Amino acid sequence: xxxxxxxxxxxxxxxxxxxxxxxxxxxxxxxxxxxxxxxxxxxxxxxxxxxxxxxxxxxxxxxxxxxxxxxxxxxxxxxxxxxxxxxxxxxxxxxxxxxxxxxxxxxxxxxxxxxxxxxxxxxxxxxxxxxxxxxxxxxxxxxxxxxxxxxxx
Amino acid sequence: xxxxxxxxxxxxxxxxxxxxxxxxxxxxxxxxxxxxxxxxxxxxxxxxxxxxxxxxxxxxxxxxxxxxxxxxxxxxxxxxxxxxxxxxxxxxxxxxxxxxxxxxxxxxxxxxxxxxxxxxxxxxxxxxxxxxxxxxxxxxxxxxxxxxxxxxxxxxxxxxxxxxxxxxxxxxxxxxxxxxxxxxxxxxxxxxxxxxxxxxxxxxxxxxxxxxxxxxxxxxxxxxxxxxxxxxxxxxxxxxxxxxxxx
Numbered sequence: 001x002x003x004x005x006x007x008x009x010x011x012x013x014x015x016x017x018x019x020x021x022x023x024x025x026x027x028x029x030x031x032x033x034x035x036x037x038x039x040x041x042x043x044x045x046x047x048x049x050x051x052x053x054x055x056x057x058x059x060x061x062x063x064x065x066x067x068x069x070x071x072x073x074x075x076x077x078x079x080x081x082x083x084x085x086x087x088x089x090x091x092x093x094x095x096x097x098x099x100x101x102x103x104x105x106x107x108x109x110x111x112x113x114x115x116x117x118x119x120x121x122x123x124x125x126x127x128x129x130x131x132x133x134x135x136x137x138x139x140x141x142x143x144x145x146x147x148x149x150x151x152x153x
Numbered sequence: 154x155x156x157x158x159x160x161x162x163x164x165x166x167x168x169x170x171x172x173x174x175x176x177x178x179x180x181x182x183x184x185x186x187x188x189x190x191x192x193x194x195x196x197x198x199x200x201x202x203x204x205x206x207x208x209x210x211x212x213x214x215x216x217x218x219x220x221x222x223x224x225x226x227x228x229x230x231x232x233x234x235x236x237x238x239x240x241x242x243x244x245x246x247x248x249x250x251x252x253x254x255x256x257x258x259x260x261x262x263x264x265x266x267x268x269x270x271x272x273x274x275x276x277x278x279x280x281x282x283x284x285x286x287x288x289x290x291x292x293x294x295x296x297x298x299x300x301x302x303x304x305x306x307x308x309x310x311x312x313x314x315x316x317x318x319x320x321x322x323x324x325x326x327x328x329x330x331x332x333x334x335x336x337x338x339x340x341x342x343x344x345x346x347x348x349x350x351x352x353x354x355x356x357x358x359x360x361x362x363x364x365x366x367x368x369x370x371x372x373x374x375x376x377x378x379x380x381x382x383x384x385x386x387x388x389x390x391x392x393x394x395x396x397x398x399x400x
Contacts, residue, residue: 055316056398105310112306117293122370133188140224142184142217 070094169200170272170329171254175244176205180212186260187221187230199272204231204248208238241349245339249332257335259328271329274367281334281362284320284354285327285369292322292368308389312351315397319358320366323351324389327369334362348392355400 053061072078073090172190176183187203194201205218215234222230233251235244249257258271274283286292288309294302312323324347330338337360342352357364 054398054400055396105314109303109306109310112288112310113299113302116288116297116302116306117291117370118297119293119295119370119372122293123295123372126372129189129192130185133185137184137188137224142220142224 169254170256170258171252172203172258173248174205176207176214177238178210178212180214180217183217206244206248207234209236255332257330257332261326270367274365275329278365280365281331282357283329283365285325286322286366287371288321290368293370295372316355318355320354320364323354326350
């Protein structure tokens with residue numbers, strides 16, 4: 001007769017290396033964990049399944065939470081009877097936030113491109129050092145065939 | 154008390170910096186970068202060694218490296234060549250095995266500047282990892298047209314939004330690591346090419362290592378052309394999305 005061995009698992013949810021949620025399961029209630037992998041946790045002294053939040057999962061979680069909140073307010077799913085101003089404000093929020101983010105992105109990238117340092121001095125210094133290096137190395141006996149260098153300025 | 158062999162001194166005197174130089178067809182750049190490293194380390198007084206990992210370059214890079222070894226000494230220039238081009242991650246693993254320093258400096262042979270700024274910054278904050286950045290402080294670039302700047306800043310912005318890595322420049326490869334930190338990270342990272350460099354920093358953050366930054370002047374490709382075409386952008390985005398979904 002076959003006997004089923006009972007295994008106890010600890011499931012830890014980890015965010016930024018801190019265990020934020022821990023629960024015990026047994027193989028009687030099995031389910032599929034996405035993004036998780038099985039490990040033996042020597043500190044906890046029992047087999048442990050770690051669920052690490054990837055950035056993708058974080059985003060999906062954040063977007064879902066915001067989506068649910070927006071849906072609740074806009075479509076009055078919980079029958080909260082909020083005043084109409086709230087609904088009117090919440091309804092175009094997603095598009096509004098996207099536009100704001102788009103403008104912020106353009107402004108930020110534009111500003112960063114405009115203030116991107118040009119290292120003229122560093123380039124000139126480097127060219128001088130290359131010349132110095134070649135002469136010094138030739139003196140020390142290095143035999144190389146060099147290609148034509150790029151012009152500075 | 155039993156006698157101990159080796160260096161019993163503690164403190165800054167026993168810090169040694171191993172510079173890993175993976176090379177492939179860098180016959181012209183290699184002597185220059187070695188000369189610059191010798192100059193800067195000599196001036197700063199830090200203890201160092203340079204490990205050249207040549208992947209069977211057909212242009213004779215290894216012969217140049219051998220000449221340099223004769224000039225500067227086999228204790229300062231170590232040659233650990235490999236038979237063929239095997240990739241950056243394995244080059245680092247290979248190099249670490251032969252590194253006798255407790256800090257490892259990674260750089261491309263494309264003539265990044267002032268290597269002594271890395272050890273200085275590390276000491277300042279006791280960081281596990283110090284990365285050169287083109288985007289902060291007085292870091293910058295030379296000879297880039299508007300298109301290249303736009304693509305660079307745009308790609309960096311997307312990376313910051315998606316990955317929130319805590320470092321301003323992810324694709325740079327001018328870095329200093331504590332040796333055990335580099336070992337741990339190379340073990341964990343699975344990407345190839347410069348996405349590998351990005352993954353190193355992201356994973357370092359995840360594992361709780363401290364990351365410092367120094368501004369660098371990026372004067373690249375003195376010899377040769379740097380391509381930034383459509384293909385590069387597509388492969389960058391693919392790599393970025395992979396990191397987004399897996400880290």
